[in-house]
Amino acid sequence: xxxxxxPDIHITVxxxxxxxxxxxxxxxxxxxxxxxxxxxxxxxxxLLKYFSGDTLVQGIKGFEAExxxxxxxxxxRKPSVHWSDAAEYFCAxxxxxxxxxxxxxxxxxxxxx
Amino acid sequence: xxxxxxxxxYLVKRTGExxxxxxxxxxxxxxxxxxxxxxxLGLRLIYFSYDVxxxxxxxxxxxxxxxxxxxxxxxxxxxxxxxxxxxxxxxxSITTGSPSYTEAFFGQGTRLTVV
Numbered sequence: 001x002x003x004x005x006x007p008d009i010h011i012t013v014x015x016x017x018x019x020x021x022x023x024x025x026x027x028x029x030x031x032x033x034x035x036x037x038x039x040x041x042x043x044x045x046x047l048l049k050y051f052s053g054d055t056l057v058q059g060i061k062g063f064e065a066e067x068x069x070x071x072x073x074x075x076x077r078k079p080s081v082h083w084s085d086a087a088e089y090f091c092a093x094x095x096x097x098x099x100x101x102x103x104x105x106x107x108x109x110x111x112x113x
Numbered sequence: 114x115x116x117x118x119x120x121x122x123y124l125v126k127r128t129g130e131x132x133x134x135x136x137x138x139x140x141x142x143x144x145x146x147x148x149x150x151x152x153x154l155g156l157r158l159i160y161f162s163y164d165v166x167x168x169x170x171x172x173x174x175x176x177x178x179x180x181x182x183x184x185x186x187x188x189x190x191x192x193x194x195x196x197x198x199x200x201x202x203x204x205x206s207i208t209t210g211s212p213s214y215t216e217a218f219f220g221q222g223t224r225l226t227v228v
Contacts, residue, residue: 043219105155
């Protein structure tokens, strides 16, 4: 069965520090991979996605993610975190039929001044 | 821009009431989903629909049903609300077709409290 694991429930970083959020997936083939961000009281907004090709993908708000097939990982990174990045981050796997999406349990990011 | 609209941001209902959560999308997407979000559990799929009048159970369908009479509208129904259904409910509309086009678009969520 497909699954998505986000091993870090909560992360705290200082403003200006770098950030890496981890995501591992379990799927028989290369899935479609996504990172979403959820600000408090809001729906989910797409940060970036990977389907094929270059394994380093760029997204909005200065985020990037790297697909590593050998590790079944799709970690999200940002070189310098801003206070407005404080939110919940979800990694997701989508099947190529488009009719199933699996989400991780989320990582809550706190940014301290 | 794609828009997914959930009819209510906040709802308070009594135990035993029948509750309808409505979701409308404006981009002619085939696939629509209902998720439930709880702290520490992430998003759990309740039901999804890949066409009008079609529905599939997700991971936690018990206590819920759905209706999709029109392509743009996907309704989640709590037949008899219980306190353990207090949660945030998120509707998503998903494109299909070329890989670069596949994406899930979310509504703002409905925070339901059952008292």
